[in-house]
Amino acid sequence: MEREAPRKIIHVDMDAFYASVEQRDDPSLRGxxxxxxxxxxxxxxxAASYEARTFGxxxxxxxxxxxxxxxxxVFAPPRFEVYRAVSRQIHAIFADYTTLIQPLSLDEAYLDVTENLRGLPTAWATAKEIRARIHDETGLTASAGISYNKFLAKLASDQRKPNGQFAVTPEMGAAWVEGLPVGRFHGVGPVTAERMRALGIETGADLRARSMAFLQEHFGSSAAWYHGIARGLDDRPVDPDRTRKSSGSETTFDRDLTEAAEIEAGVLRMADDVWEWCEKTRAFGRTVTVKVKFADFRQITRSRSHAGGVTAQEQLRQASLELIRSVYPPRKGIRLVGVTVSNFNAAPGETEGLPLFGGEPQAP
Structure with a gap:
């Protein structure tokens, strides 16, 4: 039986995206x-520029x-409307090469170029041309990882940052993973990485040496994922129809707040940020969640679902106020509030879904 040819996956990741846009638009910030x-x-x-990252x-x-x-x-105030506009430019470039585009955020996406629309012979050449066009059309640089699955492509995009690309071929994939620290693996967060280190799992080779039974005992339902990636395996397709699960905005106050009027003013600003995104994308959710972080860093959330969806700005504002008022009187000052909408519906009469390369407002 003839074996199916491996996929050709590119993970494109913009270099220090927000900070690079600010340096592009304000020459005094360059360098x-x-x-x-x-x-x-x-x-x-x-976000931090590469010059700032050298200081930690x-x-x-x-x-x-x-x-x-x-x-x-040097601090630059965020301009999310500009970042979204640049993101749309980048997405338009991607669309010249493939219809299989899965965005992860404003500044990164997976592309399946197994059958690229421009007939380029290799994924390497495709990634190189895409990166050159991004630079020519936006003045920004991007890095790319090329491989036969999404897990390896994402890992590879970090290898030659900034402004480079790296490929992991089917012949080298499993061995390459063995030499990497588990903390670099997508799907292994800091807490899990620490748990793995406590079990003597420092590298991909250590992870591969553990049996499925061992991984199930210590990591439950995630065991199959860890067992696969330790061998360079990932069968997930690039999914262009993958929809956003939520959109949110949050803010940290200059001081801890206890007065209801000040707290609610912050909540309303966040609700309005989220509503702007909902209106632009014509994506309307059923569930509203308010996040609260207290002065002692304890964090809670309050949620409520609406059967017909939240389809008006005033409805979102009112829902957010009702949720924040459920924590009154606060036992401690409040340092941060956030508002998130999830469980998306299309608006009445609308068929347009979420944007293929959209982002969400995230107030710093």
Whole structure:
């Protein structure tokens, strides 16, 4: 029986996307350490340029910590409407090469180019041409990983960052995985990686040496995934119809809040951010969730589902207020609030789904 030819998968990942857009649009920022976010005492870094990363500045880092690591750090306020517009440009380039595009966020996506639309002979040549067009048309650089499955393609895209590409062939896949630390594996987060290290699993080779029974005992339903990726196996297709499960926005206050009016003003701003995305994409959810983080970093969520969907801005605002009011009076000050909409429906009379290369507002 003839064996099925391996897929040709490309994972394209923009280099320091938000920060690179800011450096592109403001020449005074080029070559300088830049963080997208707010320098306020309670601010958080949404993205960091490569110049900032050399000092240890990373996304999701508190701004005060980032400034301690890099006193010369320059903060640029986020412009999500600009990032979304650039993302659409990039998606238009992808669409010239394949119809099988699965976005992961504004700045990365999987492409299945097994049968590419331009007739290029290899996935390597396809990735190279896509990266060149992204640079020519947006002024930004991208890195790419090329392989026969999604897991390896995503790992490979980190190998030559920034502005490079790397391929993992079927002949080298399993052996290549064995030499990598498990903390680099997609689907193995920091907590799981620590659990694995406690069990003596430091590398892909260590993971491969463990039996399925051992993995099931310690990792339950995730055992099959870990067993497969330790061998370079991943059968997941590139899914262009994969829909967004949620869209949310959150903000960290400059100080801990206890006054209802101030807390609710923050919740309403986040609800309006989310509604802007819902309107643009014509995606309307049934479930509203409010997230609250207290001064002691304890975090809770409150959710409520609406049978007919949340299809009006005022409806989302009211639902968000009702949820935040359910935690009153707060036992401690509130440092962060967020609003998320999930369980998407199409709007009445609409057939358009989620954007193929969309993103969600995430206020830093």
């Amino acid at each position: 300088r350490p830049v963080a997208v976010g707010s320098p306020a005492a309670r601010g958080v870094v949404a 500045v990373r996304s999701a880092m508190p701004s005060v910590t980032a400034l301690r690591k890099c006193p010369e750090l």
